Amino acid sequence: MRYFQLPGRSPVLATNGMCATSHPLAAKIAIDTLARGGNAVDAAIAGAVILGLCEPQMTGLGGDAFALIKPAGGEDILALNGSGRAAQGSSAQKLRAQGLKTVPVNSAHAVTVPGAVDAFCTLSDRLGKLGMADILGPLIPYFESGVPIAPRVAFDWALAKESLQGSARDVYLAQGKPLKTGHQFALPGQAEVLRRIADKGRDGFYVGEVAEDMVATLKAAGGAHVVSDFAATACDWTDPISGTYKGIDLVEHPPNGQGATAILMANILKHFDITALDPMGSKRAHIEAEAAKLAYDARNRLLADHDHTVRLMHMLDAGTAEKLAALINPKRAMAAAAPLTEAIHKDTVYITVVDRDRMAVSLICSIFHSFGTGLASDKFGILMQNRGAGFTLERWHPNELGPGKRPMHTIIPGMLRQNGRVTMPFGVMGGAYQPAGHLRFLSNMVDFGMDAQSAIDAPRAFSDNGVMSVELGYSDTVRAELYAMGHNVRIPEGPIGGAQSIRIDDSGYLEGASDPRKDGCALGY
Incomplete structure (x- = not known):
């Protein structure tokens, strides 16, 4: 429960x-879509598409998407993988021969074929009510006339302006300068x-002039893409994976997403009495940081495209977590886990929708780095993601760049389930932070009795690549204690991640929560 004498926001x-x-216009459009007869799938698609205009540094038609869906009338959860594949002409060997150790993040080599549009069309065809024409029709005038830039978006825009290149600078900058609030x-x-x-x-995007525009731009930038790579794009229905934390099922997307990392973290944290710790104290932040190091190290070694991932069950096994938990010293930080050779970044949008029939959608989409590669198609201005930077160039690694492969993906939608009933679709944005964010959010509610909005509002810390970022919400005393434990502590330039959730109360109402670190909100009717 929030303290009403302090700044904050109530659940909706x-x-x-x-x-x-993460943007109020997207929330409104989603609610409008529900009110005119659409279901949660229709509303989530509409909101996700408009976010590509409202937050173009984060997402767009040139990106990927993952979704977890609970259809109306049951408690089964479906998983849709809308992540794109590397071009058939991609070759890790060729990049190694050029002396490269990683896939350059601002190059055409980092562009995987966008999967989000195919995912939206597939969701609409199988589970939607309105159809894509009816979903997209109300959005087109916004793309034509524009929307005012929101404060958090302007903050991100200024940080990433130098990544834009070529014709993208004409579309996404104003006379060479980042767009400001308003x-x-x-x-x-x-x-x-x-x-x-x-x-x-989907043929309006993956076949014909739009696809040809993207391919021409990529070829001019040295890419190996051909039109047939786009025409062959297809998302996949998969089976969710899950783990349990103190009676709550944490449902995640399987590889190539990193959801297994969150489940491994949950299994590690079970071995510690988190409830006995100060929720805003250094001891809890330390234990979570150590658990993250171990779980992320396993991710870096094991996770890749579903067809190439090795030992997934090893990551989900309780015995693995028990052995890893035994490595944690409650008073001293361990050395950082092996760093990723591939790029990790934090730019993602998340949307969740629940309708009157209690269909629930947890949808996350992204172009990876802020403004993706910084490349935009010359005619239509579609920013192209750099998800291919999520591959490694290490020979024989399961996540090695290869023709038609999907890279290890950081974006993961989540759902919570208790006693067989889905209780909450949720998501935590923030690139590599997402598995740790899932556990911090869940632990805040389960271990400390916070409502979802309070759990989202609470300060965050994250240890990654040898640096522990500790938000301003923590005290200087906590930062000093973490430093004394051996953590390389810093205050991050911006907030860590962003989260959204909807709790489905068994009495019949919905409770929405939205992260103040973003511009968005929860809306209901």
């Missing part, structure tokens, strides 16, 4: 439908792309 309560996401930003080229998707479905 409603009965007919709810959306929580600047009206439009994407008329993408409005035309949406018309084509509305008319032809």
Whole structure:
């Protein structure tokens, strides 16, 4: 429960439908979609697409998406993998021969074929009610006329302006400068792309002029992409994976996502009496940091494209977690786990929607780094993701770059389930932070009795690549204690991640929560 004498926000309560996401316009459009007869899938697609205009540094038509869906009338959870694959002409050997140790993040080599549009069309066809034309129609005027840039978006824009290159600078900068709060930003080229998707479905994007525009831009930048790489794009229905933390099932997406990392962290933390610790104290932050180091090290070694991932069950096994937990010294930080050779970044959007029939959608999408590769297609202005930077160039590694492979992905949607009933779709943005964020959010509620909004509001810390980022919400005393334990402590330049959730109360109402670290909100009706 929040203290009403202090700054904060209350959870949002409603009965007919709810959306929580990182921009208020996306939340409103999702609710409008529900109110005019759409279901949670229709609303989530509409909100996710408009986020590509509202937060173009984070997401867009040139990115990927993952979703967990609980259809109405049951408690089964479906998983859809909408992540794209490397071009058939991709070769780790060729990049190694050029002396490269990693896939360059701002190069065409880092561009995997975008999977989000195919995922949206697939979700609409199988589970939606309105159809893509009806979903996208109300969005097109916004892309044509624009929306004012929100404060957090402007903050991110300024940090990433130098990553934009070529024709992308004409579309995403104003006379070479980043857009500021209140600047009206439009994407008329993408409005035309949406018309084509509305008319032809996925073929409006992956076949014909739109795909040819993307391929031509990539070829000019040295990429190996051909039109057939785009035409062959197809998302996959998969089976979720899950683990249990103190009676709550944590449901995650299987590889190539990093959801197994969150489950391993949950199993490690079971071996410590977290409830006995100060929720905002150094001892809890230390234990979580050590658990993250161990779980992320396992991720770095084992996770890849589903067809190449090795020893997934080893990561999910309770015995593995027990052995790793025994390595944690409650008073002293261990050396950092082996760093990733591939790039890790934090730019992602998340949207969750629950409708009146209690269909629940947990959807996350991204172009990876801020503005992706910084490359945009010349005619339509589609920013292209650099998810291929998530591959390694290490020979024989399961996550080695290869033709038609999917890279290890950082974005993971989540759901919570208790006694067989889905109680909450949720997500935590923030690149590598996401598994640790899932556990911090869950632990805040389970171990310390926080409601979802309070659990999201609470300060965060994250240890990654030898640095422990500790938000300003922690005291200087806590930072000093962590430093004394051996952590390389710093205050991050920006906030750590962002989260959204909707709790499905068994009495019939919905409770939405949204992270103040973002511009968004939860809305219901």
